[in-house]
Amino acid sequence: MRKITVCFIFFIYLFGLSAQNYMTPETLVQLNKVGGLGMTKDGKNIIYKVSNYNLETNSNSSKTYQIPITGGAPLELKETKNFLKDALISPDGNFKISAENVKINNVTGFDFYKDLPKSNVQIYDDLNYRHWDTWEDGSFSHVFYESTVIGSEKIDIMPNEPFDCPQQPFGGSEDFVWSPDSKNILYVTKKLYGKAYAVSTNTDIYEYSIETKTTKNLTAYNKGYDTNPAFSSKGQLAWLQMERDGYESDKNDIVIMVNNAPLNLTKSWDGTVNSFLWDEKGEKIYFVAPILGTVQLFEIKIPKLSTKILAPKQITNGQFDIGDIVGQSKNTLIVTRKDMNHASEIYSVNSATGEMNQLTHANNETYNSITLSKVEKRITKTTDGKDLLSWVIYPPNFDPSKKYPTILYCQGGPQSQVSQFYSFRWNFQLMAANGYIIIAPNRRGLPGFGVEWNEQISKDYGGQNMQDYVAAIDDIAKEPYVDKDRLGAIGASYGGYSVFYLAGIHEGRFKSFISHDGIFNWRSMYGTTEELFFVNWDIGGAYWDKKNEAAQKSYAEFNPVDYVGKWTAPMLIIQGGKDFRVPIGQGLEAFQAAQLQGIKSKLLYFPEENHWILDNQNSIVWQREFFKWLKETL
Numbered sequence: 001m002r003k004i005t006v007c008f009i010f011f012i013y014l015f016g017l018s019a020q021n022y023m024t025p026e027t028l029v030q031l032n033k034v035g036g037l038g039m040t041k042d043g044k045n046i047i048y049k050v051s052n053y054n055l056e057t058n059s060n061s062s063k064t065y066q067i068p069i070t071g072g073a074p075l076e077l078k079e080t081k082n083f084l085k086d087a088l089i090s091p092d093g094n095f096k097i098s099a100e101n102v103k104i105n106n107v108t109g110f111d112f113y114k115d116l117p118k119s120n121v122q123i124y125d126d127l128n129y130r131h132w133d134t135w136e137d138g139s140f141s142h143v144f145y146e147s148t149v150i151g152s153e154k155i156d157i158m159p160n161e162p163f164d165c166p167q168q169p170f171g172g173s174e175d176f177v178w179s180p181d182s183k184n185i186l187y188v189t190k191k192l193y194g195k196a197y198a199v200s201t202n203t204d205i206y207e208y209s210i211e212t213k214t215t216k217n218l219t220a221y222n223k224g225y226d227t228n229p230a231f232s233s234k235g236q237l238a239w240l241q242m243e244r245d246g247y248e249s250d251k252n253d254i255v256i257m258v259n260n261a262p263l264n265l266t267k268s269w270d271g272t273v274n275s276f277l278w279d280e281k282g283e284k285i286y287f288v289a290p291i292l293g294t295v296q297l298f299e300i301k302i303p304k305l306s307t308k309i310l311a312p313k314q315i316t317n318g319q320f321d322i323g324d325i326v327g328q329s330k331n332t333l334i335v336t337r338k339d340m341n342h343a344s345e346i347y348s349v350n351s352a353t354g355e356m357n358q359l360t361h362a363n364n365e366t367y368n369s370i371t372l373s374k375v376e377k378r379i380t381k382t383t384d385g386k387d388l389l390s391w392v393i394y395p396p397n398f399d400p401s402k403k404y405p406t407i408l409y410c411q412g413g414p415q416s417q418v419s420q421f422y423s424f425r426w427n428f429q430l431m432a433a434n435g436y437i438i439i440a441p442n443r444r445g446l447p448g449f450g451v452e453w454n455e456q457i458s459k460d461y462g463g464q465n466m467q468d469y470v471a472a473i474d475d476i477a478k479e480p481y482v483d484k485d486r487l488g489a490i491g492a493s494y495g496g497y498s499v500f501y502l503a504g505i506h507e508g509r510f511k512s513f514i515s516h517d518g519i520f521n522w523r524s525m526y527g528t529t530e531e532l533f534f535v536n537w538d539i540g541g542a543y544w545d546k547k548n549e550a551a552q553k554s555y556a557e558f559n560p561v562d563y564v565g566k567w568t569a570p571m572l573i574i575q576g577g578k579d580f581r582v583p584i585g586q587g588l589e590a591f592q593a594a595q596l597q598g599i600k601s602k603l604l605y606f607p608e609e610n611h612w613i614l615d616n617q618n619s620i621v622w623q624r625e626f627f628k629w630l631k632e633t634l
Contacts, residue, residue, distance in 0.1 A: 035048060043069075132580055141166055202245050410499060
């Protein structure tokens with residue numbers, strides 16, 4: 001009996017040790033990444049892919065699985081063509097779509113001078129000469145169609161047009177769709193070129209006729225984004241629409257075509273839509289949208305003639321984010337779901353009750369072996385009397401009797417949600433596992449709290465939202481478990497801008513800063529960034545336009561470079577060499593300014609990375625340097 005007791009105690013001891021393991025950069029990068037591919041044709045199973053990275057072999061791999069929508073053991077599949085509907089094939093089976101690059105414009109030295117084949121030069125006479133992380137080479141992505149008969153001719157539906165479909169740099173197959181009768185191809189593109197392209201967000205949905213080889217613009221009336229066309233089972237068209245040209249974070253609405261006229265279903269709803277899916281009967285639309293620091297699933301009914309549009313109904317509710325809507329089978333929806341402690345997994349949702357059931361468990365073994373963080377909401381009163389919701393992430397085994405260094409997380413975008421996301425770079429679980437409390441405020445300029453809250457940041461980059469940051473960190477610093485002498489601020493993109501700006505106005509609050517691809521100097525930023533509609537809308541326009549009061553205020557009051565003389569705290573600056581959105585000069589200027597003032601600083605430069613860190617080993621270096629810096633300075 002004593003032997004059994006000793007063994008049991010030893011087992012409990014070992015279990016306790018294993019449960020004290022925490023998330024590490026190496027564990028994070030090797031987590032399984034789950035993505036839904038679609039429903040099987042019979043609606044009984046879900047097809048999904050699991051991808052992962054092996055640090056020892058420095059290799060990526062993936063497997064595809066099938067699992068019943070009611071749950072059960074997954075079955076590995078070698079191929080999916082017999083299980084999934086191919087959206088590239090026309091409904092009648094006679095045609096198929098493909099996307100290919102087509103060389104249209106001359107750019108290189110050899111393009112212009114055939115006798116100089118070894119020349120290495122690019123020649124431009126207009127804007128949009130580079131985009132995101134790629135220099136323009138005169139090629140454009142076009143949609144082709146051909147008969148499914150082997151050897152048939154491919155036909156370009158955009159012949160000689162210097163426009164892209166799918167949209168660059170992030171468009172995919174959602175940018176083109178067959179009409180239900182197989183007679184037309186609907187596609188999304190921005191038919192603007194050069195400077196006009198760089199300053200506009202005016203994409204449209206075009207209808208190309210297979211029979212007549214002619215094209216019609218279905219959304220010419222709208223001057224902002226028109227994207228994601230999709231037909232219902234009844235043949236009704238829906239798409240996503242932003243109304244204002246040049247505003248990439250405008251309210252995103254669901255629009256349907258009724259009697260050849262557009263009808264905005266969500267115009268009166270005080271929210272913005274991420275994505276949507278028609279239900280099987282074509283009587284309602286399911287959609288995903290941010291709300292109060294989370295992302296949830298909604299539905300909206302299609303109004304019948306002479307009936308009013310009903311308000312959307314929220315289906316799910318909880319401390320998590322709904323990602324993609326993968327598919328539907330009767331009253332069961334298949335979605336991805338994540339939270340700050342768990343990467344995406346696939347869930348089923350009862351569309352009537354919102355009840356959810358986890359179908360995949362790709363990372364259970366890892367999460368069961370580590371101690372997770374506590375994540376909770378915190379409400380702070382802002383300087384103008386509003387309620388500010390922040391997410392607070394505590395270290396594993398948090399002890400309120402101790403004092404912890406605390407980090408203010410500054411979100412990028414600027415108008416991207418601070419929800420229950422799970423990032424493989426800005427991972428709060430990993431930060432907390434290293435002994436830090438993190439506070440992530442839903443400051444002004446974030447969706448999920450109404451259109452007014454989201455839009456307040458435009459042309460007020462260093463205004464109320466900065467006060468929201470300060471209110472959040474000052475509020476949590478009142479807690480006895482926060483070490484007020486060890487506060488830091490971190491962020492990327494607009495979050496990186498926030499760090500640079502706060503470094504000049506924080507009045508001694510912070511002891512350390514980390515800025516990744518942050519905007520440092522608005523004048524040089526305006527002169528080198530590629531999507532000019534972004535800076536035109538957000539800061540007001542060009543620095544030389546002296547009559548533009550909004551722009552002049554931004555350059556005069558909200559420019560971090562003008563506050564650099566007040567920098568005193570250590571600064572880690574991270575910069576991607578192929579980041580054309582926030583180009584390399586921003587990080588180099590900031591690093592040079594810090595160095596020449598004798599401020600402890602470090603430059604972490606990734607020559608082949610863009611605005612993000614995509615290489616797995618680079619990602620681990622990023623994490624190691626990130627925590628090394630915090631350990632040294634905080």
